[in-house]
Amino acid sequence: MIQGNLYPMMTQLFEKIVHQVGSVVLGKEPQIRLALACIFARGHLLIEDLPGIGKTTLAKVLARCMGLKFQRMQFTSDLLPGDILGMSVFDQHAATFTFHPGPIFTQVFLADEINRATPKSQSALLEAMEEEQVTIEGETRALEAPFFVIATQNPLEQAGTFPLPESQMDRFLMRIHLGYPDRKAEKEILRGTGAEPALAALQPFMDKTGVLKIQAAVEQVHVSDTFLAYLQDILEFTRTSGTFQFGLSPRAGLSLSRAARAWAYLHGRDHTLPEDLQQMLPWVAGHRLRSGTDLTEFSKDRLMDILKKVPVPV
Amino acid sequence: MNRDTRHALPIIFALVVAIAPHTPGLPAWIIVWCFFMWGYMLVRLKTGWPLPGAILRHILAVAGITGLLVTFSVRIEADAFVGLMAVMAAIKPFEMATHRHRMITLLLTYFIIITSLFRSESLWIILYLFFSVFVTTAALIRINRPEGRLMPSVFLTARILAQAIPLMVLLFLVFPRLQHGLFSMETPGTGRSGFSEKLGFGSISRMTLDQSLAFRVAFDGALPPPDALYWRGVVFERFDGTQWLPTDNPVEISSVQENGPGLVPHTITLEPHKSRRLFALDRPVAAPPGAELTAGHILVSRQRVTRKKTYQAVSRIRTTADDNRKTDTLSSDLVFTQPNNNPKARLLARSLAEGTADAHGKIQQILAYFTENDFTYTLTPPRLGDHPMDEFLLETRQGYCEHYAGALAFLLNVQEIPARVVGGYLGGELNPYGNYLSIRQSFAHAWVEVYTSDRGWVRIDPTLAVAPDRLEQNPDGSFSYSGTTRDAISVFKKMGFLLEAVNLAWEAWFTGYSFSEQKALLQRLGFGTSWGTGTVFFLLLTLSVMVVAVFFWMFLHRSGVTKKDPVTAGYALFCKRLARIGLARSPDQGPMAFLLTVQEKRPDLGPEAAAITDMYIRIRFHRTCPDNLTKQFIDQIKQFTPARQAEQ
Numbered sequence: 013m014i015q016g017n018l019y020p021m022m023t024q025l026f027e028k029i030v031h032q033v034g035s036v037v038l039g040k041e042p043q044i045r046l047a048l049a050c051i052f053a054r055g056h057l058l059i060e061d062l063p064g065i066g067k068t069t070l071a072k073v074l075a076r077c078m079g080l081k082f083q084r085m086q087f088t089s090d091l092l093p094g095d096i097l098g099m100s101v102f103d104q105h106a107a108t109f110t111f112h113p114g115p116i117f118t119q120v121f122l123a124d125e126i127n128r129a130t131p132k133s134q135s136a137l138l139e140a141m142e143e144e145q146v147t148i149e150g151e152t153r154a155l156e157a158p159f160f161v162i163a164t165q166n167p168l169e170q171a172g173t174f175p176l177p178e179s180q181m182d183r184f185l186m187r188i189h190l191g192y193p194d195r196k197a198e199k200e201i202l203r204g205t206g207a208e209p210a211l212a213a214l215q216p217f218m219d220k221t222g223v224l225k226i227q228a229a230v231e232q233v234h235v236s237d238t239f240l241a242y243l244q245d246i247l248e249f250t251r252t253s254g255t256f257q258f259g260l261s262p263r264a265g266l267s268l269s270r271a272a273r274a275w276a277y278l279h280g281r282d283h284t285l286p287e288d289l290q291q292m293l294p295w296v297a298g299h300r301l302r303s304g305t306d307l308t309e310f311s312k313d314r315l316m317d318i319l320k321k322v323p324v325p326v
Numbered sequence: 327m328n329r330d331t332r333h334a335l336p337i338i339f340a341l342v343v344a345i346a347p348h349t350p351g352l353p354a355w356i357i358v359w360c361f362f363m364w365g366y367m368l369v370r371l372k373t374g375w376p377l378p379g380a381i382l383r384h385i386l387a388v389a390g391i392t393g394l395l396v397t398f399s400v401r402i403e404a405d406a407f408v409g410l411m412a413v414m415a416a417i418k419p420f421e422m423a424t425h426r427h428r429m430i431t432l433l434l435t436y437f438i439i440i441t442s443l444f445r446s447e448s449l450w451i452i453l454y455l456f457f458s459v460f461v462t463t464a465a466l467i468r469i470n471r472p473e474g475r476l477m478p479s480v481f482l483t484a485r486i487l488a489q490a491i492p493l494m495v496l497l498f499l500v501f502p503r504l505q506h507g508l509f510s511m512e513t514p515g516t517g518r519s520g521f522s523e524k525l526g527f528g529s530i531s532r533m534t535l536d537q538s539l540a541f542r543v544a545f546d547g548a549l550p551p552p553d554a555l556y557w558r559g560v561v562f563e564r565f566d567g568t569q570w571l572p573t574d575n576p577v578e579i580s581s582v583q584e585n586g587p588g589l590v591p592h593t594i595t596l597e598p599h600k601s602r603r604l605f606a607l608d609r610p611v612a613a614p615p616g617a618e619l620t621a622g623h624i625l626v627s628r629q630r631v632t633r634k635k636t637y638q639a640v641s642r643i644r645t646t647a648d649d650n651r652k653t654d655t656l657s658s659d660l661v662f663t664q665p666n667n668n669p670k671a672r673l674l675a676r677s678l679a680e681g682t683a684d685a686h687g688k689i690q691q692i693l694a695y696f697t698e699n700d701f702t703y704t705l706t707p708p709r710l711g712d713h714p715m716d717e718f719l720l721e722t723r724q725g726y727c728e729h730y731a732g733a734l735a736f737l738l739n740v741q742e743i744p745a746r747v748v749g750g751y752l753g754g755e756l757n758p759y760g761n762y763l764s765i766r767q768s769f770a771h772a773w774v775e776v777y778t779s780d781r782g783w784v785r786i787d788p789t790l791a792v793a794p795d796r797l798e799q800n801p802d803g804s805f806s807y808s809g810t811t812r813d814a815i816s817v818f819k820k821m822g823f824l825l826e827a828v829n830l831a832w833e834a835w836f837t838g839y840s841f842s843e844q845k846a847l848l849q850r851l852g853f854g855t856s857w858g859t860g861t862v863f864f865l866l867l868t869l870s871v872m873v874v875a876v877f878f879w880m881f882l883h884r885s886g887v888t889k890k891d892p893v894t895a896g897y898a899l900f901c902k903r904l905a906r907i908g909l910a911r912s913p914d915q916g917p918m919a920f921l922l923t924v925q926e927k928r929p930d931l932g933p934e935a936a937a938i939t940d941m942y943i944r945i946r947f948h949r950t951c952p953d954n955l956t957k958q959f960i961d962q963i964k965q966f967t968p969a970r971q972a973e974q
Contacts, residue, residue, distance in 0.1 A: 234949040283947045286916035317471075323913035326897050 022226075023280035029217055033073045036210045037066050039197025045278070046188050046295055047074055047162075051223070052230050053274035055185020055267065056141050056161040058126075058299065063166065065190045068122060069207045071162045075120035078223050079216035080158065083118035087129040089172060093136035097146045111148070116140050119158055119220060126163040127173040134176065137161070138183050158223045178258075178300070185267050186292075187299035226277070233273040234283040241325045242286050243268060246293070249322045250301060257302045264300050271296045286324045293319055332472040333422060334371060336465035337431055338364045341415055343461045344438040347454060348408055351445055353397050356412050359390065363416040378420050379970065386417045404444040411438050424910045428469050435462045449832040460487060498839070499847060523601075525562045525749055525772060526569035527710050527718070531726035534705045536767035540751060541596040541605055542830070544762040550590055553797050554643040556608035556773065556785065557751040557765060561622035565736055567667045568714055570747050577621040588644050595636045602627045605750060605765075606639035608785065614638050622746075623783075668736070671715035675740035685743045685778050692737050693791045696730065699723065703730075703793035727752075727796075730788040731772040744777035748785070753800045758820075760827030769800050893956060896963045897942050904935075907970045917942055931968050938962055 026048065033044045047070065050057045059067050068084060075082035085096065098114030115121065116137070123137060140146050141161050145154045163184065165176070181187070193201060204210075243265060251259025260268075272288035279288075294312040297319070302309055310318065341364065349357050369375065378386065390413035398406035415438060418431045439458045442451055464483040471479060541557075562570035590607055604617055604625035613619040614637040617627045625639065678691045700723060707725045710717045715736055718729050725733075731747045738745035752771035754763030773787040789796055901911045901920070909927060911920045921939040925932040941959040944951045 234947070236947045236949075238946045283943075283949065285918055285943065285947055287918050290914070290916065290919075320914035324916050326894050326901075 022277060025217065026278045029077055032077055032214065032217070033070070036073045036207050036214065037070045038200050039193040040066065040070065040190060043188050043190055044070070044074075046186060049271060049274040049278055049292070050186045051078070051158070051160050052226050052277065053185060053267075053270040054158070054227050054230075055270065056163070056183065058181070058184040058187040059162060059164045059190060060167050060187060060299075061164065061190045065192070066207075067162070067164045067190060068124070069211070070190070071120055071122040072211060073207075073214065074162075076211065076214050077217050079219035080119035080160070080223065081156075082120045082122070083115040084122040084124060085115050086124045087126050087133070089128055089130060091129045091133045093133050094148075096133060096136055097140070097148050100149055111151075111153075113153075116146060117153075117155065119156060119160065121159070121161045123161060123163040125166055127165050127175050129174065131174055134174065134180065137163075138180050141183055156220075158220060158227060178302075181299045182261060182263055184299065185271060186295040188295055230270070230274045230277045232282070233277050235269055235273065236283065238325055239272075239284050239286065239289070240269075242322070243272075243289060245322045245325065246289070246319055249319070250297070253318075253321075255304055255318055257304045257307055260297060260300055264297065268292060268296050290316075290320075333428055333469050334367055334419065336468040337422065337428060337435075338367055338419060340432065340435050340458075340462040340465040341419070341438075343458045344435045344442075345412055345415070347442040347445065347451060347458075348412065348438075351405060352409055352412060355393060355397075356409050356416075359393075360412055360416040364419065367419045383417060383420055386420075387414070390414070390417065404441070408438070408441045408444065411441065423908050424905055425469070425912075429466075432462060432466050432469070435465075447833060447836055449829045449836075452832075452836070456487075460484075463487060499844070524569045524571055525728055525732065525747060527714050527725075527729055527732065528707065529569075530728040530749070530770045530772055531705055531707055533770045534726075534768045538767050539597050540599075540765045540767050540769070541594050542762050542764050543595075543607075543754065544593045544760075546591045546593075549756070549763075550607065550643050552753070554607070555752060555754050555763070556748075556771070556787075557605045557754075558608040558610065558623065558748060559603050559605045559750040560748070561624055561775075562747040562749060563622075565732070565739065568712070570732060570735075573620075573622060578618045579621050588642050589640055590643050591638065591640045593636065593638055595634060596631055598632050598634060600630055600632060602630050604631070604635075604637065604639075607641035607643060608748075608750070610639050610641045612640045668713045668715035670713070671719050671733075671736065672740050674719055675737040678737065679741045685738075685776060688738065688741055688743060689734075689776060689786060692734055693786075693788060696788060696791050701725070701730075701792050703789065703796070727789040728772045730792060731774045734774045734786065734788040738774075738776060746775050746783075748773050748775055752787075752796065755800060757823045757827050759824050760830055762827075762830070764826075766800075892960055893942070893945050896960045900935075900938055900942075900963050900966060903966060903968055904931075907968050909968075917946075928968070934966060934968075938966060 026045075029048060030041055030044050034041045037044065047057055051074065059070075061067060071084070072082055074080075094114070096114050096116050098112050098117065100109035100111045102108075103110045126134060126137070129137075136146075140155060140159075144157065144159050145152055147153075166173075192198070246268075247260050247265050250256050268289060269284075271292040272284045275288045275291055276282075276284045294315050298309065298312060298315060301315065341360075345357075345360055366375070370377070391410075394406060394409050394413060398409065411434065415431070415434050418427070418434060422428050422431060436459070439455055439462065442455055442458075445451070460483055463486060464479055467479045467482055467486075468476075560572055563573050564571045589611070592607060594605060596604065604614075604627050606625050609623040610619060610625055611623075613625055616629070617625050617637065620626055627635070674695075678695060679688050682688050682691055702724050703726070704724045705726060707718075707729060708722050710722070715733060718725055719733055728747075735745040735747045749770070749772050751765045751769040752773075753769050754765045756763055771789070773785060773789070775783040775785055777783050897917075904911065904924060907928075909924055911923075915923070917939050921935055924935045938959070941955055941962065945955055945959060
């Protein structure tokens with residue numbers, strides 16, 4: 013019905029990946045879709061949730077489906093930047109310093125409980141995320157594209173943690189919650205033997221070139237003037253309505269646009285619609301906005317209620 | 327809670343709260359009409375019954391207006407106006423599908439609230455109106471912000487209204503006040519007949535159950551003694567055989583501007599009663615502005631008393647023979663030729679007159695006849711037939727004040743002594759907190775005045791001969807203020823007195839803040855002016871023009887109003903046509919989301935709507951689109967005329 017459906021293949025592939033990942037990470041299809049959109053928009057993902065919800069499994073499955081390398085690292089307060097990035101060690105035989113790359117040299121990097129590490133270590137990771145390169149001992153080393161970080165935060169335990177400042181939260185394209193599985197999904201989890209066998213049985217759908225191609229195609233998705241007007245209206249609203257402590261930054265605006273493009277692309281369109289933006293808003297803007305009155309974050313529904321006051325331009 | 331419920335509940339609640347103060351005054355069918363329509367709206371939230379379509383809505387509107395025309399004919403009065411608003415507000419919720427209609431309904435609610443002031447300006451009504459405005463404002467906030475919890479909306483309402491209070495006070499104090507009120511309409515529903523134009527047997531005893539207020543009196547100085555609390559209202563000079571009639575052509579006499587002891591100035595606040603009669607303490611000597619004093623010492627207003635009226639009266643409560651001789655006249659048309667009925671009573675009159683020559687003695691004889699012959703004073707006298715005097719004086723011997731007064735005057739007239747019946751009220755209930763007297767309809771009374779050439783007209787109350795404690799005790803059992811009975815007042819009664827006094831003080835201040843007081847205030851603030859009504863109207867006009875100009879300017883500079891482009895206009899038309907059949911696009915819906923709504927609710931419109939949406943998206947959101955697509959899009963929309971009902 014809708015013309016310009018240039019990528020029907022993409023829709024099918026998308027559904028297949030979602031289905032496949034969903035067969036391992038049970039009952040989490042909406043979050044899987046968001047995570048995929050995040051990857052294809054070249055963004056990084058922050059998952060705020062309790063331990064044991066399936067964050068690691070999700071990251072692993074995503075990596076495997078797309079044929080990407082995977083590393084997981086538990087962040088602790090005594091973690092040093094070198095532990096993440098790697099360091100040069102003196103090789104007595106060769107009489108030279110040899111660089112031993114850290115776990116960051118991968119394609120899907122899971123940083124567990126990122127708020128337990130000191131700000132110094134956090135910023136080492138964040139630089140890698142932003143620049144897709146790391147600088148160690150004066151030497152800049154590029155990370156292998158695609159590079160995708162999934163960081164997790166435990167929202168409950170605050171003792172001995174270093175919560176990410178707002179400016180650094182901004183580096184994550186999306187922030188999502190996994191939440192408990194529903195009763196049906198949990199029954200399947202409890203009946204099964206764990207995710208490992210299913211994970212081993214997974215066949216990758218693509219390799220890293222496939223991911224890079226999709227990322228490049230997402231950048232080609234068209235954003236029209238009407239769409240940009242809507243986006244700018246929303247940015248303007250967050251800055252001037254007085255509901256929020258701070259409005260959205262231009263980087264946040266860019267993130268919204270990228271996420272919406274990825275979402276449009278994954279739904280087989282070469283153009284963005286206001287609906288794409290609305291779908292992405294709570295996940296892209298949620299961790300960037302705080303209430304102007306009590307500085308708490310808004311729930312997803314409340315945030316959408318507020319932002320839906322901005323009329324869609326016709 | 328679905329969308330309908332979220333919107334319908336607050337609006338209907340606000341409407342019910344706004345209409346509630348009108349329920350005593352509006353015709354019953356309007357109240358039933360309102361609550362039936364709203365009840366249906368509430369029930370259909372649960373059951374999902376259909377909303378009436380356009381045709382039925384029009385029929386209801388016509389039916390409602392017809393009902394109003396039948397009830398009020400074409401009189402333009404406050405009740406008709408309120409009735410029209412109520413009838414319309416009842417059916418308005420049926421077309422609340424769009425935001426605009428919901429806003430209009432709430433604006434209508436504000437109008438209904440303000441019309442409560444037609445009925446009463448009492449403190450309780452004003453306080454209730456604040457509550458009502460609060461509810462309506464909360465509903466207004468609620469329909470604009472239907473999601474989320476209730477309490478923040480309530481707090482926001484409180485904040486908005488608190489911010490409005492300084493403005494309210496300012497406008498109350500300085501907004502140019504019209505001298506005759508903005509709506510110079512009758513106070514609806516409250517006008518009581520009070521005294522009728524004729525005094526028959528039973529016309530006063532009928533009023534003994536009417537506890538409503540006739541008027542209130544405040545005295546400048548000390549209260550007069552209870553035996554002087556005769557409130558003079560009407561003089562009946564002619565007896566037609568069954569009832570007493572007032573003078574046909576009352577003659578105006580000039581007010582006697584006199585000073586000195588014995589004069590009692592007092593302020594009366596008269597409830598509307600739809601006749602021109604004013605009451606004052608017996609006997610008034612000067613007419614207040616806008617009224618005249620007639621030969622019977624009756625105050626008559628130049629206009630009918632259709633609104634609460636406050637006036638100053640000066641009365642002389644102890645008239646001396648000298649005073650009366652100066653002013654009293656025996657009008658020539660006071661004739662003693664009465665219809666030739668009541669023969670037994672005439673015989674009685676003559677027999678009582680035997681042996682005494684002077685008027686005073688004859689009066690004493692008649693009063694003695696009452697006390698010695700087992701006459702009783704009762705609120706429920708038996709009905710009398712064609713010869714009422716005969717029956718009362720010789721058979722039933724049970725009567726209320728009009729029986730005794732009428733009989734005394736009749737007997738004296740037969741004896742050719744000039745006598746007339748005076749109607750009014752006797753007594754009064756003292757409000758100890760406000761230091762004023764309340765006179766209720768049930769205090770209505772009639773007494774007699776007798777003319778003698780040496781003393782003029784003299785008051786004689788034959789009722790006291792039969793029921794001496796009528797002076798102390800009002801017919802409703804309440805006590806006049808004198809004596810030691812005040813301790814017997816119950817706590818509730820005291821509470822009632824207190825509330826009444828508070829309300830009265832409020833009304834005096836609120837309704838008394840008039841044009842002249844406003845001028846005085848402005849003068850004190852240094853804006854001394856000598857504005858007349860014309861200047862005030864001119865100022866109001868200027869102010870209105872300025873406000874309109876500001877709104878027009880804002881309208882012109884609204885974002886996006888500057889020349890719509892054809893695609894925007896086309897899509898807006900598409901949305902408008904769908905809104906007309908109940909499929910309104912909410913402002914946050916993108917084109918695809920709206921299409922899904924349309925397809926879900928009206929599958930038959932799906933293909934057409936999809937084609938239009940597709941073109942719209944191609945023009946608006948695609949990288950490129952064919953040049954002629956815009957024209958095609960507009961053409962397609964022009965042909966798009968969705969039917970209200972899906973085709974079968």
